[in-house]
Amino acid sequence: NAGVTQTPKFQVLKTGQSMTLQCAQDMNHNSMYWYRQDPGMGLRLIYYSASEGTTDKGEVPNGYNVSRLNKREFSLRLESAAPSQTSVYFCATIQGSSISNQPQHFGDGTRLSIL
Amino acid sequence: QKEVEQNSGPLSVPEGAIASLNCTYSDRGSQSFFWYRQYSGKSPELIMSIYSNGDKEDGRFTAQLNKASQYVSLLIRDSQPSDSATYLCALSSGNTGKLIFGQGTTLQVKP
Numbered sequence: 199n200a201g202v203t204q205t206p207k208f209q210v211l212k213t214g215q216s217m218t219l220q221c222a223q224d225m226n227h228n229s230m231y232w233y234r235q236d237p238g239m240g241l242r243l244i245y246y247s248a249s250e251g252t253t254d255k256g257e258v259p260n261g262y263n264v265s266r267l268n269k270r271e272f273s274l275r276l277e278s279a280a281p282s283q284t285s286v287y288f289c290a291t292i293q294g295s296s297i298s299n300q301p302q303h304f305g306d307g308t309r310l311s312i313l
Numbered sequence: 314q315k316e317v318e319q320n321s322g323p324l325s326v327p328e329g330a331i332a333s334l335n336c337t338y339s340d341r342g343s344q345s346f347f348w349y350r351q352y353s354g355k356s357p358e359l360i361m362s363i364y365s366n367g368d369k370e371d372g373r374f375t376a377q378l379n380k381a382s383q384y385v386s387l388l389i390r391d392s393q394p395s396d397s398a399t400y401l402c403a404l405s406s407g408n409t410g411k412l413i414f415g416q417g418t419t420l421q422v423k424p
Contacts, residue, residue, distance in 0.1 A: 229410050238321060240401060240414035241357070248409060256411065288356055292410045301347055302412060304356040 201225040202305035204289050210311045211279045219274040219308050221289030229292040230272035231256075231302065232264060234285040241288065247272050279312045286310070316340060319402050319415035327423055332389040334418050336402030339383070346378055346385045349401040351417065357401055361387060392422045 205220045221230065229248050233241040233256075243256030247266040261283060263275045276283055286309050290302040317338050326332045334348075345364050349357035361376040363369045363385065369376045375388040385404075389396055402415040 231411070233414075238416055240317075240416040241403075241412070242414070243411055246409065246411060254409070257413075290412075300410060301359040301362055302410070304358075307356050 202289055202291055202303055204287075204305035204308050206308060207306065208309045210313065211276075212313055213279060213281060215279050215312075216275065216277050217279065218276075219287055219289075219310070221272045221274070221305060222270050223289075223291045223303075224270065225291060225293070225303065226269070227291035227293045227303070228269070230266065231290040231292075232262075232272070232274045233288045233290065234258065234283075235288060235307075236285050244274065244287075281312050284310060284312045316413050317402055317404060317415035319400075319418045321416055321418060323419040323421050325421045325423060326392050328392060328394060330392050330422075332392045332396065332420055332422070334387040334389075334400050334402075334420065335384060336386065336415055337384045338402075338404055338413075340404070340406055340413075341380070341383065343380075343404040343406045345405045346376070347403045347405075347412070348374075348376060348385075348387045349403060350396075351399045351401055353398075389420075392420075394422050394424050396420060397422045 202223045231246040232244040235241045245264040247253045250269045289305040292300045348361040351357045363376040363378045373390045377386045399417040401417045403412040
């Protein structure tokens with residue numbers, strides 16, 4: 199998807215390992231979001247950032263940390279990976295910082311498996 | 314009760330038919346409603362948004378919103394095999410832009 203780039207696209211980890219998922223956008227959007235998608239459960243919000251330097255918890259934040267160091271980048275960190283965190287992770291952005299009627303633009307996703 | 318509920322399907326329709334996808338929600342304060350299409354192994358793609366009661370048409374797609382009854386639906390006319398995908402209903406409330414998704418309905422359009 200043009201504008202929202204996620205890296206890596208695939209990753210296999212062992213239980214207890216740590217890693218950071220990267221998301222970068224070049225659309226000058228203010229708000230960024232991290233979701234996870236598990237089979238049959240739709241997307242669930244992990245963390246979001248309304249603007250540079252601010253972050254807030256979503257529905258399923260346990261086991262994750264985030265960092266919004268600048269407007270372009272929003273990273274998601276797993277400090278000690280667990281098999282329950284096996285999922286597809288999507289980053290998304292919205293143009294405004296205080297909006298309720300803007301659609302979100304999604305990256306291509308990171309497919310993460312934890313053994 | 315889930316905040317956003319969809320029938321997971323699969324919903325199977327013949328090519329050329331109308332596909333009707335439904336979504337109910339529990340939060341009466343929800344303000345914005347979205348339909349995303351997701352092909353297998355791909356990311357969600359926005360196809361419709363609706364904010365006020367009534368119908369909104371865009372090509373072969375019509376979104377319908379009824380806030381009193383707390384449901385939103387998506388009609389796909391002249392369904393094509395390329396419409397076969399999972400359709401995700403999502404809504405937002407407040408001013409954070411956070412989306413709450415349903416589990417998605419899988420649509421199969423058979424030639």
